[in-house]
Amino acid sequence: MIWQLDLAILTLVVIAGIAAITVKDLLGAAILFGAYSFMMCLLWSIMGAVDVSFTEASVGAGVSTVFFVAAVFRTTRRTKD
Amino acid sequence: MKIIGLIIALSTGVLLISATGDFPGWADPASPASTHLSPHFIEKTMEETSVPNIVTAVLADYRGYDTMYETAVIFTAGLACFILLRIFVREEPEDRLYRHVLTGVTVRVKEGAKLPPSDDFERIDATWTPPDLIIKTICRFLIPFIQLFALYVIAHGHHSPGGGFQGGVILGASIILLAISQDLRTSVRRMREKLDAVLCAVGVIIYAGTGALCLLLGLNFLDYSALASVLHCDPVTARSHGILIVEIGVGIAVMCTMIWIYNNVSSTGKYDEGL
Numbered sequence: 001m002i003w004q005l006d007l008a009i010l011t012l013v014v015i016a017g018i019a020a021i022t023v024k025d026l027l028g029a030a031i032l033f034g035a036y037s038f039m040m041c042l043l044w045s046i047m048g049a050v051d052v053s054f055t056e057a058s059v060g061a062g063v064s065t066v067f068f069v070a071a072v073f074r075t076t077r078r079t080k081d
Numbered sequence: 082m083k084i085i086g087l088i089i090a091l092s093t094g095v096l097l098i099s100a101t102g103d104f105p106g107w108a109d110p111a112s113p114a115s116t117h118l119s120p121h122f123i124e125k126t127m128e129e130t131s132v133p134n135i136v137t138a139v140l141a142d143y144r145g146y147d148t149m150y151e152t153a154v155i156f157t158a159g160l161a162c163f164i165l166l167r168i169f170v171r172e173e174p175e176d177r178l179y180r181h182v183l184t185g186v187t188v189r190v191k192e193g194a195k196l197p198p199s200d201d202f203e204r205i206d207a208t209w210t211p212p213d214l215i216i217k218t219i220c221r222f223l224i225p226f227i228q229l230f231a232l233y234v235i236a237h238g239h240h241s242p243g244g245g246f247q248g249g250v251i252l253g254a255s256i257i258l259l260a261i262s263q264d265l266r267t268s269v270r271r272m273r274e275k276l277d278a279v280l281c282a283v284g285v286i287i288y289a290g291t292g293a294l295c296l297l298l299g300l301n302f303l304d305y306s307a308l309a310s311v312l313h314c315d316p317v318t319a320r321s322h323g324i325l326i327v328e329i330g331v332g333i334a335v336m337c338t339m340i341w342i343y344n345n346v347s348s349t350g351k352y353d354e355g356l
Contacts, residue, residue, distance in 0.1 A: 047107070050242040051136040058250040063339055066257055070347040073356055 001046055009046070013039045026077055030068035037061040130320040132239045140244065141324040145303040148327070149288050151246075152334050156285050159338035163278070166350035180205045204266065206354045212263050220262035227255040235332045239321065245331025252332065253339030265348050265355025274344070274352065277337045284334025288327045295323075
């Protein structure tokens, strides 16, 4: 485990997480959530949990982003609050 | 109201973060989790189940009951999307639009009228846009390889990271890619709604049925060594094969659920063109 790499990815996770809940554009939030999932996937593989990392990459960063985009496309792109 | 919510969220966060101080250190060999169960799994998995990947053995064998209900949860999620979104009684538009595939001519068919019997017409919506040739061709080329990789992930879960969940998601994603690159009607033609829903349940039944078969053969529920007499091998190999059988069940269930959720969400239950 390289702590510099770990710290950089952890910072990106926090930034992507906060950005995903504050951004007004829901499509942007969906993509930021995908980025968050991908960073989490990197963190899992740094910690040696390769199976969890694989699941996170396929479910979190892959399919759930598609679901979010489909839901945004079928509802509204901007939040009210 | 917003301020109260903020205070609750912040105090819960502070509480949770302060509670992490009581956790054992990362990879601490003296932590409770690493003193009893983990040594057993690390030392005994190979001789008990002949599966080199300990995670797969724990997931599908030692903790198989848990994974069975995870599969049931995934199935329930698909079912919930279907029940919430699917529109059964739809108002049929008076005029239907058809496109002649070879020439690109759009035909408007009045209510009650019929098309000449030909396979060259495809049903389209008023908002139809032609799929991009490059995207369509590249995706057509990619999808078989994605599916092959997914089958590898399912079948090779014993030796490398992967297994039913990941492989099933990748298989489902390949069909979703077809729906995105062309349109939903194309992908539904390949994977009918009824087949999809039935396969969803079949996946869960394969898992639970394997467990019930073990019960019928005289051992505990999901104790795959009971399958030795059916598979004609020794109990250790039978546990390895049992894991493969339930992983296939999980893969089928997850693949169909992903496609089912996507179909319902992207067309808001109308099963028209999708995105």
